[in-house]
Amino acid sequence: MPRTDGLKTKLEDFPRAVAAHVPTPLEPLRNLGPDLGLSLFVKRDDCTGFAFGGNKVRQLEYYIGEAQNERADIVLITGAIQSNFVRTAAAMARRFGMDCHVQLEERVSGATELYRTNGNVLLDRLLGATISTFPVGEDEAAADKALYDRADRMREAGRRPYVITLGTDHPPLGALGYIRAALEFAEQTADEDPFDEIIVGSGSASTHSGLLFGLRAIGNATPVRGICVRRGAALQKARVEGRVRDIDALLGMAGTVDDGDVRVFDGSLAPGYGKLNDDTRRAISAAAQREGMFLDPTYTGKVMAGLMLLAESGSLAGKRVLFWHTGGQPGLFAYADQL
Numbered sequence: 001m002p003r004t005d006g007l008k009t010k011l012e013d014f015p016r017a018v019a020a021h022v023p024t025p026l027e028p029l030r031n032l033g034p035d036l037g038l039s040l041f042v043k044r045d046d047c048t049g050f051a052f053g054g055n056k057v058r059q060l061e062y063y064i065g066e067a068q069n070e071r072a073d074i075v076l077i078t079g080a081i082q083s084n085f086v087r088t089a090a091a092m093a094r095r096f097g098m099d100c101h102v103q104l105e106e107r108v109s110g111a112t113e114l115y116r117t118n119g120n121v122l123l124d125r126l127l128g129a130t131i132s133t134f135p136v137g138e139d140e141a142a143a144d145k146a147l148y149d150r151a152d153r154m155r156e157a158g159r160r161p162y163v164i165t166l167g168t169d170h171p172p173l174g175a176l177g178y179i180r181a182a183l184e185f186a187e188q189t190a191d192e193d194p195f196d197e198i199i200v201g202s203g204s205a206s207t208h209s210g211l212l213f214g215l216r217a218i219g220n221a222t223p224v225r226g227i228c229v230r231r232g233a234a235l236q237k238a239r240v241e242g243r244v245r246d247i248d249a250l251l252g253m254a255g256t257v258d259d260g261d262v263r264v265f266d267g268s269l270a271p272g273y274g275k276l277n278d279d280t281r282r283a284i285s286a287a288a289q290r291e292g293m294f295l296d297p298t299y300t301g302k303v304m305a306g307l308m309l310l311a312e313s314g315s316l317a318g319k320r321v322l323f324w325h326t327g328g329q330p331g332l333f334a335y336a337d338q339l
């Protein structure tokens with residue numbers, strides 16, 4: 001398959017700090033699928049292994065690879081208080097011999113004591129990350145700027161900082177990890193019936209855009225539906241479309257994904273990022289009690305809740321569907337008093 005080879009060659013231009021345990025398993029959900037009237041499978045990216053796993057390991061291989069290439073001695077990252085990206089970045093920085101500074105944003109109103117101290121925050125502390133706070137959670141540009149200002153001060157003090165930003169004005173390096181994941185998925189399923197749909201969480205959109213891009217770039221037409229975990233459907237669709245174009249630019253390609261090919265669903269998002277709802281509680285219970293599989297309140301629980309709503313509406317009836325698990329389970333312990 002020469003198209004796969006071409007994409008692999010392009011990816012080799014980017015330094016990578018290898019940490020993920022891949023390929024991750026792809027397996028049937030034999031109880032939940034029939035419950036929902038469909039043929040349901042899961043891609044276990046919660047099992048990427050490193051530091052409790054999840055999708056951020058694949059993404060960070062490229063950021064930490066670049067940080068190493070620049071001979072950085074400290075990684076700076078910003079995110080929500082219970083961010084899995086932040087926890088995984090701190091762990092990867094440590095693994096590759098760097099320090100880490102994390103900036104935790106007030107993104108979830110009414111945060112409880114557990115939310116502020118347990119789950120990922122506990123892990124950030126154990127990793128020895130230095131921690132600062134940022135008072136707003138919905139201003140990516142300001143959060144990134146605060147991080148850059150801190151990096152400037154560190155540089156003046158003789159450090160070699162590497163900044164991982166959230167905003168969309170920086171190249172989507174993390175999405176490259178999901179292009180690799182798309183190649184992995186295509187190889188893993190080459191001898192099987194195609195899936196009618198892949199369902200995956202869509203937040204910063206590195207996962208959604210990278211996966212969609214990778215599949216289309218090798219001629220795989222499997223529909224990908226992003227379940228919104230951060231913002232409503234219209235904004236998220238625009239975000240994914242923009243990131244897809246950014247990947248084109250980064251790889252020197254053009255028009256790899258049509259805008260019409262970007263599918264999103266926000267029926268399980270309310271009341272907003274990091275806030276539980278009854279559909280999500282139900283999805284977390286169903287996955288645990290029917291499959292012995294743990295989902296988290298902020299991301300994968302909402303994705304499964306979205307999948308269940310779509311199944312109940314009849315739009316997935318009888319279909320062969322892949323739920324792409326993206327990890328996040330440490331977040332469960334921050335919500336223990338709400339579950």
Ligand SMILES: *Cc1c(COP(=O)(O)O)cnc(C)c1O
Nearest residue numbers: 084203204205206207299326328
């Ligand atoms: C970050 C995260 C997502 C969303 O991935 P993006 O690449 O930011 O869109 C989904 N699930 C989990 C568990 C995450 O930590």
